[in-house]
Amino acid sequence: MATQIIGSTVKRREDPRLITGAGKYTDNIVLPRMTFMAILRSPHAHARIKKIDASRAQKHPGVLAVYTGEDLKKGGVNPIPVGFVLPDMKTAQHHPLAIDEVHYVGDGMAAVVATDRYTAKDALDLIDVEYETLPVVVDGEKATHAGAPQLHPEAPDNVAYYWKVGAGDADKALTEADGVIKQRIINQRLIPTAMEPRVAIADYQPATGDLTLYTTTQNPHLIRLLMALVLGQPEHKLRVVSQDVGGGFGSKIYLYADEVIACFAAKQLARPVKWTEERTENYKATIHGRDHITDAEVGYKKDGTITALKVKTWANQGAYLSNFAPLIPTFFYGPMLQGVYQISNFFVEVWGTYTNTTPVDAYRGAGRPEAAYLIERAVDWVAFELKMDPAEVRRKNMIPPFTSAPYQTSMVYAYDSGNYPATLEKALKNAGYADLRKKQAELRKQGKYMGIGISTYVEITGAAPAQVAASIGAGVALVESALVRVHPTGKVVVYTGSHAHGQGHETTFAQIVADQLGLSVDDVEIVHGDTERTPWGAGTYGSRSQPVGGAAVYVATQRVIEKGKKFATHMLEAAEADVVFEGGKYFVKGTPSKAITFQEVALEAYTAKKVPADVESGLEAISFFNPSNFTFPNGAHIAVVMVDPDTGKVDLTRYICVDDVGKVINPMIVEGQIHGGIVQGLAQALWEGAVYDDDGQLLSGSMMDYALPIASNLPSFETSRTETPSPVNPLGAKGAGEAGTIGSTPAVANAVMDALKPFGVRHIDMPLTSEKVWRAMQKK
Amino acid sequence: MAQLKLTVNGVIYEADIDPRLLLVHYLRDTLGLTGTNVGCDTSQCGACTVLVDGLAVKSCTMLALQASGSKITTIEGLKQDGVYHPLQQAFWDNHGLQCGYCTSGMIMTAVDFLKHNPHPTEAEIRHAIEGNICRCTGYHNIVKAIKAAATQMADNRPLQRPQGQV
Known part of the structure; x- marks a missing residue:
């Protein structure tokens, strides 16, 4: 029986090292004879490399080696593969260092290894390159137009893939609307x-052939697998270590060229090679997110019922397909356009296209924010046209509560559990919605423009049921592992394939074990981030760690309890069927006074004083948890903004949300995930945007130019929860990492558009900067 | 090469350094004080914030030589006699960090700020940390932590305004 540590706020065990500067981030590691690598990146978005001459760099004092794409190819380094494959997909060769042609600003062309980082950087300037610049396309739709510059011969019209999904008859429904x-x-x-x-x-250790890669990844095992394939390094001679990681948000899932080059160089030089990305380099060389152009058609009835959605989306995938890029605008986007609504007719077409830009892959939310933003804006468009309250249009179309059986949507997925109306009503109540509307009307009379925006999102997490994932194109099973090892004194170490980079698994996973075994959280250690210590696991992204990784911890712990029962049976001299485990103790049913502790059983497992020879010693268990379905967190978010009519400046004044992330292990940590998610999402609505000019130069190429959210532009948040446990894992957890991001973008965009209603504005595109908002207000 | 002499967390160091060496690289690479992180290279994010003679400074945009003769405090020097600084404790108590990468800089900025403003409002806290970017917390719990630390510090000891500062 559980001791209710699950569901309680426990302060994070990660924090003492992080608040004292003792975090183990990768850049802190120093190895004997370590060298430093810097990468020469293309200044052109599209160019032929006519000549590359590194002789001056090679002669520079302190330089150990310079490598080009040809050197890597000759050394047996393969192109970087794509881990999710759609039918008829046209995969362009992605060499870790470009060969013959560069395809985006930031594409690596050469690598310098030197005795220190300053020398390596100096030597980059000594590499002479002759380019022949080529025409450039940066727009995901224009890339498909006739006459557009062509990136890769394998992909005519720059189309990497065409994908569609549908239900009912969207064209007929649109005609009848x-x-x-x-x-x-x-x-x-x-x-x-x-x-x-x-x-x-x-x-690299030449004597043994062992290669260790310390890297900032969210999923060490996936990196090891991909690196083994690219480098030709046997998997058992390759160790990937990723200790403290300073945030990922999806950007640290993938195998990047840079770490391949570092491994190659380390093998060549037989010395450790360190590469540390600079921020301006990060903005070009690390993946970007989103970038959809969509033409939508929404059919509706006079009463507010939405009858059809027809969508054409051009998903800009950048210069190459990153590891999981094709999954994001397809299966994580198309079917999720149904949202929380009973809509029967859909037709969704997606063109994944190559452009001369940084590759795009999963970024916090990944596909679902794009879907939620579209459908949640569409609901508000209908409200706008019918002059209805947006809350009323939502009520009209919402899927009724389903808590005992899944809800089969019109396209692909069956939602696991949810009570969307209750979540919406709770959010409206917490916000004081009716009063807000009254206040809005009064303010409008005074020439002040308040906006109230609602979004009622649902998203998909908990990847993945392995067989389903394989059937739609995943190159690897997204199950998750946990090994629960009990030591003779009853102390426990859990080895998990998940990875934490801010999520607090060292606390929450320990809570799961402590709760089940009747231990203190301090009796449980969590080990992650090292392929040599942990069993194979797919890592942490897509809010999967509690519903899949946490579930593996739970199942393995249950197996430990069962194994312990075998020892307890002999210690209690009872029949196994009569022995129960409750509150950390084994006893014969009905006689808890003669209980033996978990610690006594653990000791017996390693001393064998009472158990006969046919009971195998040791107390540990492993689980590779494969969920029966995805999970579907959902929620209702309400944003309140004030828009200054003189400047167009948007001030976010209140933010109210109610999220259903299923069962919660640690409420404090879940709230923290929601807070951070909200800000990343609303920052898309108001400030953030990567901007390329027509030549493919990234204009928002540093933190000076890319508008990140800062504290002074934000309020505190009014968070709350509803809870419909997920039936697809034993914890009932749905995942909380991305919920805030998915809910907040449309809530804030809808709020701004609501403020602009008196100006007759139905839609303007994000980010809703002062200039755009002000211009929209001038039209009336 | 050039002569550098400075005090870091109470220890005096003298070194012959490359004049272009950044203070943050001196702290991290030469002294091994890796609690101070680099996040942006352009002075926006504040992850590298340390105290130079009591003032919060972004150490990625300062040459080590510019700190010659100064007293530097990094996150490693904040804990006194085995006891966390109230801000460290408050960040822990209030879940003011997730990945922890911005935390050192955020705390050092707040140390300086609370010296000047021991009783801040929420708006003042938000203004004070706008040069420190956190991508995980949405700032909600950071603001809460700084407020809690301010209350705790005001209750426990008189605060001294550093000389020559507003």
Whole structure:
């Protein structure tokens, strides 16, 4: 029986090292004879490399080696593969260092290894390159137009893939609708900006053939697998270590060229090679997110019922397909356009396109923010056209509560559990919605423009049921592992394939074990981030760690309890069927006074004083948890803004949200995840946007130019929860990492548009900067 | 090479350094004080904030030589006699950090700020840390932590305004 540590706020065990500067981030590692690597990156978005001459750099004092794409190819380094494959996908060769042609500003061309980082950087300036610049395309839709510059011969018209999904008959439903809204809607490109740039340190031991890569990754095992394939390094001779990581948000999932080059160089030089990304380099060389251009058609009836959604989306994938890029605008986007609504008719087409820009892959939310933004804006468009309250249109279309059986959506997925109306009503109540509307009306009379925005999102997490994932194109099973090892004194170490980079697994996973075994959280150690210590696991992204990784911890712990029962049976001299485990003790049913402790059983497991020879010693268990379905967190978010009519400046004054992330292990940590998620999402609505000029130069190429959210532009948040446990894992958890991000972008965008209603504005594209908002207000 | 002499967390150091060496690289690479992180290279994010003669300074945009003769405090020098600084304690108590990468800089900025403003409002706290970027917390719990530390510090000891500062 559980001791209710699950569900309680426990202060994080990670924090003492992090508040004292003792965190183990990759860049802190220093190895004997360590060298430093710097990468020469293309200043052109599209160019032929006519000549590359590194002779001056090679002669520079302190330089140990300079490598080009040809050197890597000759050394047996393979192109970087794509881990999610769609039918008829055209995969362009992505060499870790470009060969013959560069395809975006930031594409690596050569690497210098030197005795220190300053010398390595100096030597980059001594590499002479002759370019022949080529025409450039940066727009995901224009890339498909006739006459557009072509990036890769493998992909005519720059189309990497075409994908579609649908339900019912969207064209017929649109014809029969009372009204149809046609709207172009842009989901702009974002730069993830984890505070810690990427770092890789490769250490090769020629005598044994062992290669260790210390790197800033969210998933060490996936990196090991991909690196083994690219480098030809046997997997059992490759160790990937990723200790403290300073934020990921998706950007640290993938195998990047830089760490491949570091490994190659370390093998060549037989010395450790360190590469530390700079921020301006990060903005070009680390993946971006989002970047959709969409033409949407929404059909509706006079009473507010939405009858059809037809969507064409051009998903800009950048210069190459990053590891999981094709999954994001397809299966994590198309089917999720249904949102929390009973809509039967859909047709969704997606073109994944190559452009001369940084590759795009999963960034916090990944596909679902794009879907939620579109459908949640669409609901508000209908409200706008019908002059209805947006809350009323939502009520009209919402899927009724389903808590005992899954809800089969119109496209692909079955939502696991949810009570969307209750969540919406709770948010409206917490916000004081009716009063807000009254206040808004009064303020409008005074020439003040308040906006109230609602979003009622649902998203998909808990990847993944392995067989389903394989059937749609995943190159690797997204199950998650946990090994629970009990020591003779009853202390426990858990080895997890998940990885924490801010999520607090060292606390929450320990809570799961302590709760089940009747131990203190301090009796449980969590080990993650090292392929040599932990069993194979797919890592941490897509809010999967509690519903999949936490579930593995739970199942393995249950197996430990069962194994312990075998020892307890002999110690209690009872029949196994009569022995129960409650509150950290084994006893014969009905006689708890003669209980033996978990610690006594643990000792017996390693001393065998009472158990006979046919009971195997030791007390540990492993689980590779494969969920039966995805999970579907959901919620209702309400934003209140004031828009200054003189400047167009938007002030976010209140933010109220109610999220259903299923069962919660640690409420403090879940709230923290929601807070951070909200800000990343609303920053897309108001400030953030990666901007390229027509030549493919990244204009928002540093933190000076890319508008990140700062404390003074934000209020504190009014968070709350509803809870419908997920039936697909034993914890009932749905995942909380991305919920805030997915809910907040449309809530804030809807709030701004609500403020602009008196000006007759139905839609303007994000980010809703002062200039755009002010211009929109001048039209009336 | 150039002569550098400075005090870091109470210890005097003398070294012959490359004049272009950044203070943050001197602290991290030469002294091994890796609690101070680099996040942006352009003075926006504040992850590298340390105290130079009591003032919060972004050490990625200062040459080590510019700190010659100064007294530097890094996050490693904040804990006194085995006891956390109230800000460290408050960040822990209030879940004021997630990945922890911005935390050192955020705390050092707040140390300086609370010296000047021991009883801040929420708006003043938010203004004070706008040169420190956190991508994880949405600032909600950081603001809460700084407020809690301010209350705790005001209750426990008189605060001294550093000389020559506003």
